[in-house]
Amino acid sequence: MRAALFVTCVNDALYPRTGIAVVRLLERLGVGVDFPAAQSCCGQPQYNTGYRRESEPLLRRTAEAFAGYPYVVTPSGSCAAMVRTHYPRIGRLAEREGRGPGLAALAEELVPRVFELTEFLVDVLGVTDVGAYFPHTVTYHPSCHGLRGLGLGERPQRLLRAVKGLDLVELPDAGECCGFGGTFAVKNPDVSVAMGTDKTGNAVGTGADVLCGADNSCLAHLDGILRRRGEAVRTLHLAEILASTEEEPLT
Amino acid sequence: MSSRDRILGRIRRAVADGGPDPAVPRDYLRVHGVRTPAETADLLAAHLAEYRARVHRADGDGIAPLLARLLAERGARTVLVPSGLPPRWLAATAVTRVEDRPGANPYELDAVDSVVTGCALAIAETGTIVLDGGPGQGRRRITLIPDHHVCVVRVPEQVVDSVPQALPLLDPRRPLTWISGPSATSDIELDRVEGVHGPRTLEVILLSGPAE
Amino acid sequence: MSGTFMGMPAFPDAAREAVRDPVLRANLRHATHTIRDKRARAVAELADWERLRAAGKAVKDHALRHLDRHLVQLEEAVTAAGGTVHWAADADEANRIVTGLVLATGHREVVKVKSMATQEIGLNEALEAAGIAAYETDLAELIVQLGHDRPSHILVPAIHRNRAEIRDVFTAEMGRWGRPAPEGLGDDPRELAEAARLHLREKFLRAKVGISGANFMVAETGTMVVFESEGNGRMCLTLPETLISVVGIEKVVPTFRDLEIFLQTLPRSSTAERMNPYTTMWTGLGPSRGADGDGPSAFHLVLLDNGRTDTLADEVGRQALRCIRCSACLNVCPVYERAGGHAYGSVYPGPIGAVLSPQLRGTGSAIDASLPYASTLCGACYEVCPVAIDIPEILVHLRERVAQGGPVTLGGVRVRIRPARGHTAERAAMRAARLLLDRPGALRAGERLLARARRLRPRRLPGPGRAWTDGRELPQLPAESFRTWWARERGERA
Numbered sequence: 001m002r003a004a005l006f007v008t009c010v011n012d013a014l015y016p017r018t019g020i021a022v023v024r025l026l027e028r029l030g031v032g033v034d035f036p037a038a039q040s041c042c043g044q045p046q047y048n049t050g051y052r053r054e055s056e057p058l059l060r061r062t063a064e065a066f067a068g069y070p071y072v073v074t075p076s077g078s079c080a081a082m083v084r085t086h087y088p089r090i091g092r093l094a095e096r097e098g099r100g101p102g103l104a105a106l107a108e109e110l111v112p113r114v115f116e117l118t119e120f121l122v123d124v125l126g127v128t129d130v131g132a133y134f135p136h137t138v139t140y141h142p143s144c145h146g147l148r149g150l151g152l153g154e155r156p157q158r159l160l161r162a163v164k165g166l167d168l169v170e171l172p173d174a175g176e177c178c179g180f181g182g183t184f185a186v187k188n189p190d191v192s193v194a195m196g197t198d199k200t201g202n203a204v205g206t207g208a209d210v211l212c213g214a215d216n217s218c219l220a221h222l223d224g225i226l227r228r229r230g231e232a233v234r235t236l237h238l239a240e241i242l243a244s245t246e247e248e249p250l251t
Numbered sequence: 252m253s254s255r256d257r258i259l260g261r262i263r264r265a266v267a268d269g270g271p272d273p274a275v276p277r278d279y280l281r282v283h284g285v286r287t288p289a290e291t292a293d294l295l296a297a298h299l300a301e302y303r304a305r306v307h308r309a310d311g312d313g314i315a316p317l318l319a320r321l322l323a324e325r326g327a328r329t330v331l332v333p334s335g336l337p338p339r340w341l342a343a344t345a346v347t348r349v350e351d352r353p354g355a356n357p358y359e360l361d362a363v364d365s366v367v368t369g370c371a372l373a374i375a376e377t378g379t380i381v382l383d384g385g386p387g388q389g390r391r392r393i394t395l396i397p398d399h400h401v402c403v404v405r406v407p408e409q410v411v412d413s414v415p416q417a418l419p420l421l422d423p424r425r426p427l428t429w430i431s432g433p434s435a436t437s438d439i440e441l442d443r444v445e446g447v448h449g450p451r452t453l454e455v456i457l458l459s460g461p462a463e
Numbered sequence: 464m465s466g467t468f469m470g471m472p473a474f475p476d477a478a479r480e481a482v483r484d485p486v487l488r489a490n491l492r493h494a495t496h497t498i499r500d501k502r503a504r505a506v507a508e509l510a511d512w513e514r515l516r517a518a519g520k521a522v523k524d525h526a527l528r529h530l531d532r533h534l535v536q537l538e539e540a541v542t543a544a545g546g547t548v549h550w551a552a553d554a555d556e557a558n559r560i561v562t563g564l565v566l567a568t569g570h571r572e573v574v575k576v577k578s579m580a581t582q583e584i585g586l587n588e589a590l591e592a593a594g595i596a597a598y599e600t601d602l603a604e605l606i607v608q609l610g611h612d613r614p615s616h617i618l619v620p621a622i623h624r625n626r627a628e629i630r631d632v633f634t635a636e637m638g639r640w641g642r643p644a645p646e647g648l649g650d651d652p653r654e655l656a657e658a659a660r661l662h663l664r665e666k667f668l669r670a671k672v673g674i675s676g677a678n679f680m681v682a683e684t685g686t687m688v689v690f691e692s693e694g695n696g697r698m699c700l701t702l703p704e705t706l707i708s709v710v711g712i713e714k715v716v717p718t719f720r721d722l723e724i725f726l727q728t729l730p731r732s733s734t735a736e737r738m739n740p741y742t743t744m745w746t747g748l749g750p751s752r753g754a755d756g757d758g759p760s761a762f763h764l765v766l767l768d769n770g771r772t773d774t775l776a777d778e779v780g781r782q783a784l785r786c787i788r789c790s791a792c793l794n795v796c797p798v799y800e801r802a803g804g805h806a807y808g809s810v811y812p813g814p815i816g817a818v819l820s821p822q823l824r825g826t827g828s829a830i831d832a833s834l835p836y837a838s839t840l841c842g843a844c845y846e847v848c849p850v851a852i853d854i855p856e857i858l859v860h861l862r863e864r865v866a867q868g869g870p871v872t873l874g875g876v877r878v879r880i881r882p883a884r885g886h887t888a889e890r891a892a893m894r895a896a897r898l899l900l901d902r903p904g905a906l907r908a909g910e911r912l913l914a915r916a917r918r919l920r921p922r923r924l925p926g927p928g929r930a931w932t933d934g935r936e937l938p939q940l941p942a943e944s945f946r947t948w949w950a951r952e953r954g955e956r957a
Contacts, residue, residue: 007945009900013910014938016945023949035949041900046893048840050862054897061901144841177797181839186930188837190479193934194488194801195839224935254768255550258712261772261875262531268778272528273521279514279724298737353756357668357702377727377738384749390757391701391743395694396668415723423684423719424544426701426749426758429726429742434694437734438603438619439626439652441494441794447602447656448663449694449741 002032004069006062006114008076008216009041015216021243022075022117028245029125038065043090044082049183052090056100059090063106072113073120075239077146078215080116085149087111116146117239118155118214128158133246135165139208140238141199141222143215144177156214156238163241169206173198180221196225204231214238281415283376288407291375292457295410298378302432303445304453308406311460318367318401319344321454325399327364333389336367340403351389360396366450368394371427372420373404373455376413378432380404380455383425391428400450402430406457473833478802490625491800498794501735502847508737515728520851522721523713523785526682527775533682533715534766540685544747546762551709553769554584560765561586561674561707562593568705568761570671576689576699577601578676579617579788580709580767582810583823586674597674598640598666600695602659609636615804615812617790618733623803626650637662663695673699673759677710678787679725680764683718686746687764690729690739700743706759711767713775713784725787728849732789770823776872779860783818785850790815792844792854798837807834814844818857825873826865832883835861866890910944917942 003026007019023033042062043055062083066072074080088111091104121127140160146152160168179185179195186192200222203211211226211233213219223235236250244250252260286294296306309317322330322344332341333351341348349363369387373380380402382388387403394400404410411417421427434449445451481487506512526533538548551557561581565573573590575581575597587597587608599608606621607614610632614620621629630650637644642662648654675696679688687708689696700706716722730739745758753760775781793799793813804812808830809820817834826832835858844854864871866889868882882890899905917940923932931937943951 009906012945013913014941016941016943016948019945020948035946035953037946038903040903040906041896043897043900046897048859048862049889049893050835050859050864050866051890051893051897052859052863053867054893057901058897144839144843148842148846175843177839177841177843179797179839181841184836184839186927188475188478188798189930189933190475190482191798191801192839194482195797196935220938221935224931224937227936228934253550254552254556257552257875258550258766258768258772259531259534261768262534262712262775264875265772265776265781265872266528266530270528270778270781271524273524275521275525275721276514276518279511279518280509283509283511302736302740355756361664361668374738379738384757390755391697392757395697395701414726418720418723418726423681423686423744424746424750426746427742427744428697429738429744430740431736431738432740434692435740436602436656436693437498438601438606438621438693439629439655440490441498441619441622442652443734443736444652444656446653447660447693447695448600448667448698 001030001071002034003071003073003120004034004036004066006039006066006072006074006079007035008074008079010217011075014220015237018075018216018237018239021237021239022073025130025239025243026073029127029130031125034069036065042079042082044079045182047082047086047090052093053099055090056094056103059087059103059107060100063110066110066113070113071115071120071124073115073117075117075237076215077116077143077150077152078217080114081145081149083114084111116150116152116214118152118159119150121159122155129162130159130242132163132242132244133165133249134163134241134244136210137167137169137208138210138212138241139169139171139203139206140174141171141178141203141211141213141218142174143213143218146214147175159238159242160212166241169208171206172202178218178222180218182217185221192221193225196221200225200229200231200233204233208233211235212238212241282412286412291410291412292406295373295375295378296457298375299432299455302378302435304432304455306455306457308457308459310458314340314403314456314458315343317456321401322346322365325365327399329363329365331360331363331366331389331393331397333368333387333393335386336369337387341367351393357392357396360392363397365399365401366393366397367401367403369403370409372417373410374414374417375410380430381417381421382428382430383421385425391426394428395449398450399452401454401456403456403458406459473808473830474802474806474837475833477806477808481803481806482801486625487623487803488801490623491803494619494622495794495800498735502732502791502794505731505735505737509727509731515724516849516851519724519728519849520785522716522724523850526716527713527781527784530712530715530775533717534712536682537680537685537715540683541747541764544685544749545752546685546747546764549763549765551765551767551769557584557709557765557767557769558586558589561709562589562595564705564707564763565590565595565672566593568672572596572598572670573672573674574598574600574666574670574699574703576673576675576691576696577604578674578709579810580676580711581674582614584709584767584769586709600663600667600699602656602693605659605663606632609633609640613805614810616793617788617811617813623805626652626655629655633658641665667698667702670699670703672705672707673703675699675706675708677708677714678729679722680710680715681719681722682715684746686719686744688722689743692734692740694741697741697743700745701758703759705761707763707765709765709767711771713771729787729789732791732847732849772875773872774822777822780818780822780857782852783815783822783857785852786815786819787850789849791847791849795843795847797841797843798839802837807837814838814854815852818854818861821861826861826880826883832865835865907946910947913940914943916940
């Protein structure tokens with residue numbers, strides 16, 4: 001089986017280690033990974049901030065970059081939700097407004113092939129034990145777009161529970177937003193940081209060493225707060241934990 | 252142009268694009284669970300009690316002594332009696348009866364200790380009694396101003412399971428008062444506290460057997 | 464953060480104050496968390512919740528799609544039952560109608576049931592200007608009125624006040640409006656409720672004019688419905704001689720039967736109860752046309768537009784008119800919990816306010832232009848909404864209106880508005896980002912520059928970047944981007 005990695009712009013530029021972890025993890029599970037170089041950003045920052053038209057070229061680019069791949073895997077619930085929930089609408093409206101011929105069809109065609117990482121592992125590959133080893137206490141924050149946008153449910157936790165050595169502790173008020181919210185983080189910085197401070201406080205309160213998530217944008221915000229406050233808890237993307245093995249442990 | 256015409260015109264232009272016009276899916280449940288009439292009455296009692304109504308049970312012989320006892324325990328000296336209330340219900344009490352008159356002013360009603368009424372129906376799933384101003388129920392204010400309301404529900408014939416079962420039995424042209432427990436508020440810290448402007452004590456008698 | 468780059472102030476500035484008020488934060492947290500868990504339990508009792516939600520949505524959509532017909536039908540039914548129907552295109556007209564009706568009774572005092580519509584139009588202020596005293600009788604509204612405060616929640620306008628603060632307001636202010644608070648009043652909620660009972664009772668008993676809103680109006684029968692808890696609603700609806708109800712036109716439902724849905728979903732969504740203590744339904748003056756002494760002898764219904772038809776004209780935004788004002792979206796909203804209701808600058812706070820206010824009032828003011836951004840788009844509001852309003856979808860739609868301008872209906876006229884002020888730099892930045900992201904060559908070069916900058920790890924960024932670094936460290940920059948790693952490892956040009 002082959003899959004295309006949709007690494008996302010944030011991971012490409014800031015968290016390459018997450019992309020690398022996805023490659024190692026999928027290859028370990030027998031999936032050949034391609035990285036179509038034409039890929040870029042899904043356009044969510046533009047779309048969610050009110051610049052829908054600016055997201056149209058990025059929709060086209062994304063759809064064309066991943067044309068022909070039966071599986072497009074992304075380690076971001078947020079970007080997967082952008083494609084699944086908003087691409088069809090963007091395409092439809094662009095056509096209605098006389099721009100972007102074929103955009104709606106491109107969107108419709110792409111949607112069923114895009115999988116968030118935990119969906120791909122659990123639903124497509126049918127695995128929950130990926131043979132990982134990570135001897136730490138971990139708490140998991142399910143980001144909103146994964147939780148409510150995609151309906152990931154317990155998939156991430158099931159994967160984590162199967163990791164050898166890992167002790168998963170429940171995060172209080174886990175379902176509540178961390179306060180990142182894309183440009184919300186800078187448009188409403190006070191509320192954003194207040195939300196993030198409550199979230200990180202809950203994480204610290206669990207006694208976990210690691211606050212795990214499946215969206216690095218949220219984790220960048222939470223990590224920034226943890227480090228500003230001098231907390232010892234570190235943030236890690238789920239993929240990095242799942243890529244860690246006894247032979248090649250995550251350092 | 253009148254404002255009526257202006258508003259109606261704006262509406263017609265606003266929806267000229269079509270817009271969603273779905274058929275209403277009525278596949279929600281008519282009743283939540285299967286119950287015998289006795290179980291339905293038990294559920295009504297439980298739900299009324301959960302919202303701090305006091306629930307009693309009586310049969311045809313027991314209703315008069317029970318009402319006499321409840322009024323006595325309350326220390327009521329006067330009781331409002333709506334027209335059409337079965338006289339037998341109050342046969343065992345000597346408390347002064349006050350008639351529900353059209354001209355009564357609110358101050359007179361405020362001086363009355365208790366009120367006894369029947370009801371139009373009761374809903375078990377929500378712990379609700381509904382009054383429609385019919386015989387034995389009186390004008391709406393009589394169950395509002397006195398601080399103590401005793402409401403008699405005939406079991407099983409006046410009890411339905413659910414809200415969807417209740418509506419077809421009610422006449423919207425009549426004034427309808429739905430009562431679920433004594434007055435309450437959630438206005439202080441979003442926590443429920445019983446007892447504000449309406450009767451602070453609601454007693455419900457589930458009356459079985461013949462009504463008269 | 465400066466208001467220029469990301470084109471803001473208003474909500475962010477007001478929210479900053481709230482975030483820094485520890486008492487307010489604690490009050491809101493306590494109240495919203497209390498009700499959140501209870502709501503979840505009340506909803507879980509109904510196995511058919513999602514079906515009730517879909518049905519409620521469909522009823523309201525259908526009612527709105529044929530709103531003209533339903534309003535005319537309602538008018539006929541109310542008139543036939545002895546009521547009088549008035550139409551008000553905007554707040555001023557509604558206030559003029561109500562003030563005129565009160566003055567015509569010869570009375571100069573009214574008792575009011577909590578009503579969002581009358582708050583929206585500023586009726587109390589209009590009545591006061593005409594020499595009419597309006598007494599709010601809902602406990603929370605009383606707290607707000609006595610405290611010279613503003614409402615901050617749809618259901619519980621005094622949610623920002625805790626019991627001790629309420630005790631202080633009652634002790635200081637009740638005497639100036641009527642019966643003073645009892646000597647030595649404590650802060651137990653039961654005592655506070657008792658104080659309100661005593662204070663308001665004299666007003667109820669002497670009231671000749673009552674003013675209300677309504678939760679629902681039934682087109683086929685002309686029936687008005689008011690849900691409440693305390694009994695103040697019943698007092699205002701049944702004791703006065705004259706009853707005036709001011710109701711938004713979107714409150715109409717086609718049939719009496721439709722109430723079977725909302726009687727199940729509204730109480731569970733708002734106060735988290737199976738059923739609220741009191742619901743009053745009345746149709747005009749009743750079967751005897753007011754002759755039997757049960758309830759008012761005159762009933763006036765004022766149908767209010769005030770921006771609703773403009774909202775109806777917007778194909779995305781119109782779903783906000785389905786709102787039944789339960790406030791479940793406020794109670795689950797993490798932004799509302801921290802910013803508080805006042806920051807929304809409207810009688811409609813929280814997520815629903817963020818989509819209603821900029822539609823009812825337009826996006827012309829700084830606060831209204833900032834409201835669509837007062838959300839992380841986390842979706843918790845949509846999840847709990849009993850009429851399935853996709854609030855995040857409307858927020859994004861309104862962001863587009865603010866940032867890019869576009870077609871909008873104002874006062875019944877279709878116009879094209881310009882982008883809101885202060886978004887020029889943001890628009891340029893979004894465009895520049897898109898151009899960069901749409902050119903992998905440029906993107907790769909940009910990423911290399913970023914990697915070279917990794918040793919500079921500023922704790923604070925200047926300019927707009929401060930909004931990030933004021934509360935957070937910057938992410939550590941990697942030595943190389945993913946695509947560089949891939950090219951190096953896999954020998955493919957990426």
